[in-house]
Amino acid sequence: MHNALYAQAGGVTAVINVSAAGVIETLRQYNTPRIYAAINGIQGLLDEELVDLTQINDAELERLKCLPGGAFQACRFDLDTLEKRPDQYERLLQIFSYYDIGTFFYNGGNGSMLTAQKVADYCQSKGYPLRCIGVAKTIDNDLAMSYCSPGFGSAAKFLASHFLQATLDIQSMSASSTKFFVMEAMGRNVGWLALSAGLVKDVIADLPLIILPAERAFNEQRFLHKVSQLIDKHGYCVCMASEGLCDTEGQCLSVAREEHAHGKVYRQFGGVAQKLAQLVEQALQVKTHSANPDYLQRSSALCVSATDWQMAYEAGAAAVHAAQQGEHGVLPIIEKVQDQPFTWRFKSYPLADVAELELRVPDDYISDDGMDITDAGLAYLRPLVMGERPMIWRQGLPALQPLNWKRIAKSLPSFATDKN
Amino acid sequence: MHNALYAQAGGVTAVINVSAAGVIETLRQYNTPRIYAAINGIQGLLDEELVDLTQINDAELERLKCLPGGAFQACRFDLDTLEKRPDQYERLLQIFSYYDIGTFFYNGGNGSMLTAQKVADYCQSKGYPLRCIGVAKTIDNDLAMSYCSPGFGSAAKFLASHFLQATLDIQSMSASSTKFFVMEAMGRNVGWLALSAGLVKDVIADLPLIILPAERAFNEQRFLHKVSQLIDKHGYCVCMASEGLCDTEGQCLSVAREEHAHGKVYRQFGGVAQKLAQLVEQALQVKTHSANPDYLQRSSALCVSATDWQMAYEAGAAAVHAAQQGEHGVLPIIEKVQDQPFTWRFKSYPLADVAELELRVPDDYISDDGMDITDAGLAYLRPLVMGERPMIWRQGLPALQPLNWKRIAKSLPSFATDKN
Structure with missing residues (x-):
């Protein structure tokens, strides 16, 4: 058993942290030795900005399930191409190796899935056994192939x-x-x-x-x-x-x-x-x-939709299940099972099939006059x-204190993310 | 005992209808024979756009206590001066007389209190025994003399x-x-x-x-x-x-x-x-x-504040109590009683003392750098x-169906509000 790493990217949603909780709780079910999160997505990962969540307590998990915004910070940062910046890829491999990361969960939209795919491809080409799995998220609802997107x-x-x-x-x-x-x-x-x-x-x-x-x-x-x-x-x-x-x-x-x-x-x-x-x-x-x-x-x-909340949680859980079943380079996305009652499930698609594609509103959802x-x-x-989530209020405002994570002391040489 | 009339004016709030409910329920305590509301404030009153609320049922009252916006429509319309448009004032007197209105409750901000005062002055000068009482309301919190304003x-x-x-x-x-x-x-x-x-x-x-x-x-x-x-x-x-x-x-x-x-x-x-x-x-x-x-x-x-909700309700109730005590040409406003625990009461001020004045933020609430x-x-x-109010959701959205009032058939000759 290897360790797992989770990170967030792209525009955040009201329920992106619910997916984080889904990842963490499901990893625990599989007795994952250590669970890490990068602070600020792949950018923080390059900087070795890491948090050890293995011992996260129940109170923190419950707070994660309520907090909007990215509790682990979400970056708008894309890896360069391998040709242009091979050092970025080497650095990631260095981090993965040092922390013995076996699965990497990247929680983002269609743009972030391209980054996830680059990481997956590189690690595969180097013979490093990384399972790279996307966790779906975007309020825009434009994730290709998916019936809808967690956050929407x-x-x-x-x-x-x-x-x-x-x-x-x-x-x-x-x-x-x-x-x-x-x-x-x-x-x-x-x-x-x-x-x-x-x-x-x-x-x-x-x-x-x-x-x-x-x-x-x-x-x-x-x-x-x-x-x-x-x-x-x-x-x-x-x-x-x-x-x-x-x-x-x-x-x-x-x-x-x-x-x-x-x-x-x-x-x-x-x-x-x-x-x-x-x-x-x-x-x-x-x-x-x-x-x-x-x-x-x-x-x-x-104003969280309980349906959306559940989808966000399952997006995290489905990603962990996919990894456990040996999948890699995939994104579990939502597939409708039936209308009455409305039921859905997650199904994995290759990252290449969804990365950077954009799902537009179909013609028959818009009236003839547009x-x-x-x-x-x-x-x-x-x-x-459909459905609502309870809110805890404190002194008249939503009780949404940010979570403060204790960073792991850095062990590796520093890396110049922005060189060039 | 004479009848009562209620109307709304100026920018609406999330709790202006709570004040309406406070007026109606308190009028009932005093066994007011008939309770009317004008649709669209003083403008609708001139047009004899009236609703009879005497038999309003509990379900409608409960909905009033939840609905944002003006359930009886709120106008941005000021009476002209008596010199310029005496016919407006004569018309109001005609309406009041015909419907045997003894008290007129005008729910508005500082601008609307000027209108209320004009009505009060005119009726007094004509020997018509109208008690004209303001019901405080404004999200701006700029109502003069008042500790704060319902809606803020x-x-x-x-x-x-x-x-x-x-x-x-x-x-x-x-x-x-x-x-x-x-x-x-x-x-x-x-x-x-x-x-x-x-x-x-x-x-x-x-x-x-x-x-x-x-x-x-x-x-x-x-x-x-x-x-x-x-x-x-x-x-x-x-x-x-x-x-x-x-x-x-x-x-x-x-x-x-x-x-x-x-x-x-x-x-x-x-x-x-x-x-x-x-x-x-x-x-x-x-x-x-x-x-x-x-x-x-x-x-x-x-996002209604339970404290604000209570103030809005009491603003309506206090106006009715003031009328019953024989006051007229007044606005009951909020006075702080003590800080710990925070308590407040309504106290009547002459409309002339508050109309069109503007309460600005005091200097000691703003830091030195501004x-x-x-x-x-x-x-x-x-x-x-402080405090929250429950919300009823239906099919994923707030259950806030608008109330539809049945207008009273007009009995008086029509009036050209906008002539000149």
């Missing part, structure tokens, strides 16, 4: 719940004040989270709603026409838009920042709601308001936001 | 809770991603809500926090210096800013819209967080994120966010 259900539940509450607010004031309210959903180039606004139709019948998923080009004229029609009929209109919304020319409405790295363009979005509100105000001469919940939607322990969700879309979303 | 504690609890959760998110990713996160708080020209970020220090010790309350002029250089220092020391910095933040020249950073009406300038703010994020990004070359929860902060039944909260400020805030 909770973010969707946050957005739908708060969009509902804001709708009650504007509904009550629209006669003499705001007539158009628009909120911005994360998800980069995919509109899964924006679609969650559709769930509010289950609570408020005949909701004057517009959804602008990133999968459809934004047509200003048709949008303004629909807003105007809905305000005429209902007195107000509410809208949820994908942050990565682009027009028919392919121009995104709100690029906050562009970054070029590793030959790729990384775009940070932000501000589409404000832009749409200004557009409506100027064109239709009505009072508007916009909200951008930003990180609030992916960090809310207060500005609403279909019944098929609603049927997909409903089970994913 | 819940908005502060929402902001602090979600700022805490977002901080856990950025804390975990700051090593390789976002280093500065800024969130925008409502409150127009007052910084009460922005101060709520300080409560997060009770959960995360040594929090690298900057608060920018509207009471202090924004100094770009000193702000950037503090951000830079905090990032250097902690690896990240979180900030909460008042939407109405202005610079040392008196220029507000983010005026979304300006409206001139009734000889006053009404400014709609929005976008200060995004502006500050861009500023930090450009000056310090770090990745930033910004959030603007907008209506989410004032409509969250999910960018933090003091211990005195924290001691003030803590009891106001």
